Amino acid sequence: MEKKLLDAAMEGNITMLKDLIQEDPLVLDRALASCVSETPLHIASMLGHLGFVKELLSHRPELASELDSRGSTPLHLAAAKGHAEIVKELALVDPAACMVRNEDGWTALHVAAVKGRVKVLSELARVSTESTRALTDRGETVLHLCVGHNRLEGLKALADAFGKDDDFLNWKDFDGNTILHIAVAKKQVEIIKFLLTSTGVNVNALNANSSTALDILMQSLRDLRDMEIEDSLRSVGAKSAKDVQPIVHDWARVPTRHHQISRRLGSAALSLKEGDSMKPAAQKKPSDWLGRKRSSLMVVASLLATVAFQSALTPPGGVWQDDLKVDDKGNPVDNPHSVGTAVMSYKQPKEYGLFMIFNTxxxxxxxxxxxxxVSGLPINRRRWVWIQMVIMWVAISTLVITYFISLRQMSPDASNVKKMLREVTEKSVLTWLCLMVVVFVGNCVRMNLWVLRKYGYIKPKEESAPIDDELEEEEN
Structure with missing residues (x-):
């Protein structure tokens, strides 16, 4: 008998249903008490047999609240399939079913949103306003689900149903994301435009990571849609999190000028009593300075070593590509050479020697x-950094000399070229020497000032302005 009932539900055969009920008035009660997960109402609702659903509900309306193996009511199945009329009948018979969650934590409205069933969304929003406020297990609203699954038409239908409820439109899930955050993260251009032009969504809302929608766009992988999305966001005043200024709404808690001055004086007195607590802050600046200098020295030294190494392998004029020790008749030649040796070492041995010395x-x-x-030695002090900087000056200067030797070697012997080369060399060397003198004098002055401050001959630098001056500036 139960099999016949399920077959009737599959076919939507109302006549067979009536015959079965007439033959066995308890057939529907047995279906309710059965261990089978799906009732005839589940099957008929899923397949869209409206007449069969009405007939079942007229006999046993409690079937509307039964759950299948996935925790879904017949309303869930009808909503998933988009059978709006059946959804209407089920919601009217059992309004509480609109709030039932399946094993995914979704109500029938959530299922309709994910599937994009616009008519079902409109019907459920009209019949059960309470269900529109239900959240998923992740704190998502039905709007989050529409945006997350790119259901623009469903989003429009729900936005019309909610009207001017900006609080709900700006609801944040457990990650602090509004529907605009999600739309931008998924780069849904049409949904973003709709939210910005037709709703009261907050374009500068911050999520749990303190990121606005514009921040999410800038941090994502770039593609062709980014420019259009960025233009849309900026046209309505979207900003990055660093540009968003917090607004204090509780004006009673805003301190007056008197309270601000008192708090500053109290903080200053506390800092004078606890002078040791300021030491880490005072040491932070030198540490940062040393770190930056070490990084800069490593980068520049690596670059110079690479250039010098390459210059040694390929000296000016290149290397001989063959062996030449005897002529065609077997007689020794006047200027023999071997393959792979520098041409410059044979033609201009003195200049080649200078080139190799300075390059080395x-x-x-x-x-x-x-x-x-990279040695791991305790060289995290200023004087060690200065020593390394002096070594760096030597490396740069010798590389400059190597450059001019190479330039002279590669230039032709024409008188006008030699004259121009000599002028360029003289001016360049003079400029370089002046620059080195300026750097040297500047560092000597800094070192002398440091020594004088260390031994108390001059007043040390003041770390911060006096409190009285700061308060005077505020008064002005």
Whole structure:
């Protein structure tokens, strides 16, 4: 008998249902008491047999509250399939079913939103206003589900139903994301435009990571839609989190000028009593300075070592590509050479010697800086950094000399070229020497000032302005 009832539900055969009830008046009660997860109403609701559903509800309306193996009511199944008329009948018979959650934590309205069943959404929003406020297990509203599954038409239908309820439109899930955050993260251009132009969504709301919708866009992988989305956001005043100024709404808690001055004086007195607590802050600046200098030295030293190494492998003029020790007749030649040796060493041995000397100095000084930085020795002091900077000056200067030797070697012997090269070299060397003198004098002055401050000959630098001056500025 139960199998016949399920077959009738599958076919939507109302006549067979009536015959079964007439033959056995308890057939529907047995279906309720059965261990089978799906009732005939589940099947008929899922398949869209409206007449069969009405007939079942007229005999046993309690079937509307039965759950299947996934915790779904017949209303869930009808909503998922988009059978709006059946949804209407089920919701009228058992309004409480609108608030029942399945094993995914979704109500029938949530299921309709995910599936994009616009008519069902409108019907459920009209019949059960309370269900529109139900949240998922992740704190998401039905609007979050529409946006998350790119259901623009469903979102429009719900936005019309909610009207001017901006609080609900700006509801945040457990991650602090509004529907605009989600739309921007998924780069749903049409939904973003709709939210910005037709709803009261807050474009500068912050999520749990203190990010606005614009921040999420900037942090995402870039594609062709980003420019259009960014223009849409900025056109309505969207900002990054760093530009969003918090607004204090509780004006009773805003301190007056007298309270601000008293608090500052109290903080100043506390800092004078607990002078040790200021030491870590005072030491933070040198530490940052040393860290930046070490990083800069490592980068520049690596670059100089690479250039010097490459110059040694490919000197000006290149290397011989063949062996030449005897002529075609087997007689020794006047200027023999071997493959792979530098051409410059045969043609201009003196200049080649200078080139290799200065290039080697640049290479070794650069490597020495790298070695000191990675050696693990306790060199985290200013004087060690100054020593490394002096070594760096030597490396740069010798590399400059190497450059001019190479330039001279590669230039032709024409008189006008030699004259121009000499002028360029003289002016460049003079400029370089002036720059080195300025740097040297500046660092000497800094070192002398540091020594004088250390031994008390001059007044140390003041870390911050006096409190009285600060208060005077506020009064003005």
């Amino acid at each position: 100095i640049a290479f070794l000084t650069s490597l020495s800086i790298i070695l000191l930085l």
